Amino acid sequence: MSPATGARILLVDDEPAIVRAVRANLGSRGFRVEVAGSGSEALERAESHPDLILLDLGLPDLDGLDLIRALRGRGRAPIIVLSARGAERDKVRALDLGADDYLTKPFGVEELLARIRVALRHTLQSGTDEPVFRNRGLTVDIEHRRVTVDDEELHLTPTEYALLTALVRHADRVVTDSMLLQEVWGPEYGDEDHYLHVYVARLRKKLEQDPQKPRYIATEPGVGYRLLTEEA
Amino acid sequence: MLAAMGRIAPLRGYAAALAAVVLVSVVIGVIEARAQVANISMLYLMAVLGAATRLGRGPAIAASIASFLAFNWFFVEPTHTLSVGDPKEWFALVLFLVTAVITSQLAADQRDRAREAADRARDATLMFEVARVLGEPDLETALASVTERLRQGLGVAGVMVELEGDGVPRRTIAGDASALDGADVGSLAAWIPSPRSATGAGARWIRVMNAHGTGTAPRDDRVHAAPLQAGGRRIGTLAIVRASPQPRTADDRILTSVATQLAGAIERSRLRQRATEAEILRRTDELKNALLGAVSHDLRTPLASIVASAGSLRQTDVRWTEAERESFLSDIETEARRLSRIVSNLLDLSRMESGTLHPERSWYDVAALIDDVVGRLRPLTQDHPVEVRVPEDFPPVSLDYVEIDQVLSNLIENAARHTRPGSAIVISAQIAGAEAVIEVSDDGPGIPNDALDRVFEPFFRGPSGGTPRGTGLGLAVARGLVEAHGGRISVRNRAEGGAVFRFTLPMEQPARARAPAVTP
Numbered sequence: 001m002s003p004a005t006g007a008r009i010l011l012v013d014d015e016p017a018i019v020r021a022v023r024a025n026l027g028s029r030g031f032r033v034e035v036a037g038s039g040s041e042a043l044e045r046a047e048s049h050p051d052l053i054l055l056d057l058g059l060p061d062l063d064g065l066d067l068i069r070a071l072r073g074r075g076r077a078p079i080i081v082l083s084a085r086g087a088e089r090d091k092v093r094a095l096d097l098g099a100d101d102y103l104t105k106p107f108g109v110e111e112l113l114a115r116i117r118v119a120l121r122h123t124l125q126s127g128t129d130e131p132v133f134r135n136r137g138l139t140v141d142i143e144h145r146r147v148t149v150d151d152e153e154l155h156l157t158p159t160e161y162a163l164l165t166a167l168v169r170h171a172d173r174v175v176t177d178s179m180l181l182q183e184v185w186g187p188e189y190g191d192e193d194h195y196l197h198v199y200v201a202r203l204r205k206k207l208e209q210d211p212q213k214p215r216y217i218a219t220e221p222g223v224g225y226r227l228l229t230e231e232a
Numbered sequence: 233m234l235a236a237m238g239r240i241a242p243l244r245g246y247a248a249a250l251a252a253v254v255l256v257s258v259v260i261g262v263i264e265a266r267a268q269v270a271n272i273s274m275l276y277l278m279a280v281l282g283a284a285t286r287l288g289r290g291p292a293i294a295a296s297i298a299s300f301l302a303f304n305w306f307f308v309e310p311t312h313t314l315s316v317g318d319p320k321e322w323f324a325l326v327l328f329l330v331t332a333v334i335t336s337q338l339a340a341d342q343r344d345r346a347r348e349a350a351d352r353a354r355d356a357t358l359m360f361e362v363a364r365v366l367g368e369p370d371l372e373t374a375l376a377s378v379t380e381r382l383r384q385g386l387g388v389a390g391v392m393v394e395l396e397g398d399g400v401p402r403r404t405i406a407g408d409a410s411a412l413d414g415a416d417v418g419s420l421a422a423w424i425p426s427p428r429s430a431t432g433a434g435a436r437w438i439r440v441m442n443a444h445g446t447g448t449a450p451r452d453d454r455v456h457a458a459p460l461q462a463g464g465r466r467i468g469t470l471a472i473v474r475a476s477p478q479p480r481t482a483d484d485r486i487l488t489s490v491a492t493q494l495a496g497a498i499e500r501s502r503l504r505q506r507a508t509e510a511e512i513l514r515r516t517d518e519l520k521n522a523l524l525g526a527v528s529h530d531l532r533t534p535l536a537s538i539v540a541s542a543g544s545l546r547q548t549d550v551r552w553t554e555a556e557r558e559s560f561l562s563d564i565e566t567e568a569r570r571l572s573r574i575v576s577n578l579l580d581l582s583r584m585e586s587g588t589l590h591p592e593r594s595w596y597d598v599a600a601l602i603d604d605v606v607g608r609l610r611p612l613t614q615d616h617p618v619e620v621r622v623p624e625d626f627p628p629v630s631l632d633y634v635e636i637d638q639v640l641s642n643l644i645e646n647a648a649r650h651t652r653p654g655s656a657i658v659i660s661a662q663i664a665g666a667e668a669v670i671e672v673s674d675d676g677p678g679i680p681n682d683a684l685d686r687v688f689e690p691f692f693r694g695p696s697g698g699t700p701r702g703t704g705l706g707l708a709v710a711r712g713l714v715e716a717h718g719g720r721i722s723v724r725n726r727a728e729g730g731a732v733f734r735f736t737l738p739m740e741q742p743a744r745a746r747a748p749a750v751t752p
Contacts, residue, residue, distance in 0.1 A: 088634055089592075106572055177594075194595050198628045201597030211600065212607035212620075219604045222592075222634035 007120055008032045010050035012042040012067075013082065014060055018105075022054065025109050026116075039067045046074050052119055055099070057083040057090055065093055072098040078119035082107070088222030095176045095223070102174065102223070118172040133168045135229045138207070138216055140168050149207060159184065160203040167217065167227040176224040200225060245283075249291035252279035253298040257306055264307065273303050273328050280332045284339030292336030300329040355486045358385035362490055366497040372404070374497060379406035382472065382490060390473040395498065396466065411455060411473045458491040462499035470494060516585070525691065530574055530704070534567035541567075577705035580638070581690060584712035591632035591717050598622060598629050598661050598668065605640045606659065612645055615653035621660040629668045630740050635713040639721075642706035643672040643733045651676030651730075667719070667736040675730035679723060687723055710735070 009026055013019055014037045023033045034050065036042040039062025046053065053071060057064030068079060078100040083091055091102045100119050103111060133140040137150040147154045147164065156164065166183040167175055175183075177196055200217065208214050218226045256279045260272050276299035284292035301314070304325060309317050316322045358381065365377035379391040383406040390409030395402045460468040470491045541560040545552070552560070583589050599622040606618050640659070647657045651674045661670045679687060686692045690708040714721040714735045721735040 106568065195628070197594060197596045197600075197633070201600035204600060211603035212610070214604075214607070219600075219633075221604075221637050222632075 006030060006032060007051040008034065009052045009054060009116070010034050010036060010042065010045055010077075011054045012036045012039070012059065013054070013056040014038065015056070018056075018082075021109075022112070025112070029113070031116075038062070039064075042067060043070055043074075046071055046077075049075055050077055051123070052116060053077055053079045054116075055079055055081050057081055057087065057094060064090070065097060068094055068097045068099055076123075078123055080115050080119055091223050092176050092178075095174060096178055100173060122173065133171070135171070136215060140164060154206050156203070156206065159199050160206070163199060163203050164207075167225060171227045171229050174220050174224050174226045180224065245287040245291040246294050249279070249283040249287055249295040250298055252282055253295055253302055255279070256299070257302045260303075260307065273299075273307070273324075276300075276303060276328070277332060277335060280336045281339050284336040285343050288343065289337065289340040292340055293333060296329060296332035296336055299332060300325060303328070354385065355489075358382070358486060359489060359493070361385070362493060366493060371498065371501040374501075375404040375494075376406070378490070378494065379404055383407045386472060386474075386486070388472045388474045392471045392473070393460075393468060393494065394471070395460075395468040401468070407473075409471070409473050412471060456487060458487045460491050460495040460498065462495045467495060467498060531571065534571045534574075537567045538564050538571075574705070577642075577709050580709045581705055581712065584709070584716070589635075589712065589716045591635055591713075593630045593632055593717075595628040595630055596633060596636075598626055598670070601631075601633065601636065602640065602659050602661065602670075605637055605644065609641060609644055609648075613648045613657065616648055616651065617654075617656045618644075619656060619658045621658065623662065626661060626668075627663070627739070629737055631717060631737055635716070636737070639710045639713050639735065640670070640672070642710045643735075646706055646733070647672055647674040647676070647731075650674070655730075663739065664736075666739050668739055669734060669736050671732055671734045673726065673730060673732040675726075675728075678725040678729060678731050681725070684723060684725070688721065707733075 009031050011019060011022055011026075011033055013022070013035070019035050019037075023035065026033050034045055036045050039059045042053075042055070042059075042062075055064065055067065055071075059067065064081070064083075068081075071077075071079060079094075079098070081091060081094045081099045081102040082105055083094075083102060084105050091104075095102065100122070101115050103115055131141070131143045133142070139146075139148045141147070142165065145161065147156055147161065162184040163180065166180055169183075170179075180200075181196060204211065204214060204217050207216050214228070216228055218228050220226055253276065256275050260275055263269060263272060276295075279299060280292055280295045283295040304314055304316065305312060308321050308325065316325065361381045362378050365381060366374050368374035368377065375393050379393055382388075383391040388407070390405065390407035390411070392406075392409040392412055393404045395404075454474050455471055456474065457469055457471040459466050460470055470487065472487065541563045544550075545557065545560050599620070602620050602622060606613075606620060644657060644659070651657070655675050658673050659671070660673075661668060663669070683692070688707050688711040691704040692708075710733075711721045714737075718738045719736040721733070723731055723733050726732055
């Protein structure tokens with residue numbers, strides 16, 4: 001629970017009530033918040049390299065997806081997309097274009113803080129690939145290709161193992177269907193896309209004790225999956 | 233055969249008749265050289281009969297006269313003159329001529345009748361086919377089929393139907409109707425008397441010189457047009473293009489009757505469309521009214537509670553305890569989330585009404601989906617034991633996750649809302665034939681029989697027995713989403729009490745058939 005105090009967050013939204021609430025909450029937790037009310041202003045402010053960008057997809061002047069493309073061309077600051085329910089297609093496209101995560105409006109403060117923490121942590125950690133991933137009873141030993149849950153070894157098929165390691169690499173962040181397909185089957189994936197969800201369901205069956213309260217793999221309806229850790 | 237011979241040009245018919253007479257003369261000559269045969273002249277009747285049945289009236293009479301002259305010239309003494317020595321021979325010759333002419337006319341009558349019968353049979357078949365394809369509910373498809381049938385049935389180069397309507401006339405063309413390119417067919421047919429007029433004729437031949445015919449010579453196309461009339465008003469034109477310059481009288485008849493049938497079918501289709509549009513308007517109107525009703529009732533309730541709670545918190549003259557403050561805040565949050573759900577459902581419903589719902593399907597494990605939904609709805613169902621029954625080997629089903637998630641959520645929410653705390657909710661899945669059947673059952677009070685049919689209508693609400701009111705939209709949204717998947721949704725009461733909501737999803741074969749079980 002120790003936020004990277006002083007981290008600069010660029011909030012791109014034109015809704016005054018949301019801006020007020022987010023600014024107050026983040027400010028009181030030591031973040032420095034800058035606000036851009038339009039796409040063009042966002043591009044201007046992004047020049048000063050904020051640590052994280054919160055981006056509402058429905059802006060008055062620029063298409064949200066175009067804006068992500070432009071922002072990605074200017075820096076690696078993580079982008080968290082804010083969008084309404086029912087716009088799953090846009091979220092997926094935003095994520096595939098390089099956004100790091102998303103929040104569905106209306107969202108709670110806890111959710112917002114959790115996403116920001118995860119995104120900032122990943123910026124700091126990028127490049128350090130731990131050989132063994134450990135979290136709440138789940139260990140994934142990349143070097144020895146061993147997976148255990150509560151010290152009990154699991155027998156995973158190569159596909160299931162590949163799916164799990166892909167999720168581990170993006171721990172706590174949402175992974176879209178197409179990202180998973182790319183990472184597990186490579187850019188030339190073909191027939192497998194039909195069965196991606198069936199494979200993930202099998203993996204979860206082996207991992208989870210209570211399928212209705214998944215400890216490790218959460219479904220993000222219409223978007224993808226997320227590996228849960230206790231930090232988030 | 234008859235029809236084929238009938239197309240022989242007139243001059244060639246006469247030539248063929250004369251050739252037959254010459255042939256018979258040679259045969260008689262050969263026979264006469266060997267033996268005397270009585271009444272050998274009868275052989276000429278063969279030529280006459282042949283000409284009558286194959287070539288028609290004119291050539292038959294020509295053959296009769298030629299036979300008469302040839303017999304006289306070659307075989308009646310004195311030969312090689314047209315004079316006759318024996319008066320008895322004169323009598324025989326005249327008798328022969330009369331017999332030949334009468335026979336030829338009888339045979340020609342027969343030929344005409346046979347031809348007409350064949351034409352009528354063809355017309356009847358054609359009319360039947362036209363009537364059959366006009367039964368097609370989609371007018372465009374029906375017109376395309378009718379023009380093609382007509383083109384084949386009449387053996388013409390092209391058939392065109394032009395419909396006048398709002399703005400530009402629309403043409404449906406089968407075959408080559410380039411002769412009509414740029415032609416104002418409507419005005420071509422404009423002078424044609426109405427079928428109801430005294431003449432009764434509804435179709436006319438109109439000759440159109442085609443400037444860009446095939447090959448080197450310009451084609452001499454003919455256009456035959458009949459107006460399409462409905463309610464005494466011209467609604468279009470039916471036209472055929474015949475590349476050969478030979479018109480056929482039978483075409484007049486069939487074109488007129490096809491035009492009548494077509495006009496009827498077009499008019500019916502337009503009326504149907506108008507009725508559908510009226511129905512859509514009516515339903516949109518009903519929906520709008522219902523929506524206004526819902527807005528005033530359902531949206532105001534949570535709004536009132538939010539405004540009241542927020543206002544209370546701002547009071548400066550009252551000191552709220554920490555617990556009271558917390559309860560106001562929690563009310564604001566709960567009611568705001570409820571508003572959000574209502575708005576979501578309204579959005580889904582409007583997407584359904586506008587027909588912009590297109591499931592994005594993929595293969596999913598049904599048990600995992602049900603588990604996810606049940607897990608997520610835990611806060612709503614905490615007072616109810618929830619049981620999930622899905623067979624171990626349940627095959628993957630092709631569905632849109634978000635939409636079926638919504639269907640299940642709405643059904644489970646509905647069950648939780650309308651049953652007493654402690655009553656069980658069971659969600660089960662099984663395969664029945666080519667469908668996956670998913671059921672959400674409860675052991676609550678069930679649904680009154682008179683409401684069973686109406687629970688899926690937007691804004692329908694059952695009698696509220698002290699249970700919190702729903703949005704009246706959840707079940708309507710569920711039905712829309714299931715139907716967008718090609719499935720059905722229904723509800724029944726169990727004999728032992730409680731309601732069972734059941735929906736089906738078609739089980740398709742994976743597009744690229746490969747069972748996921750075999751791939752590691």
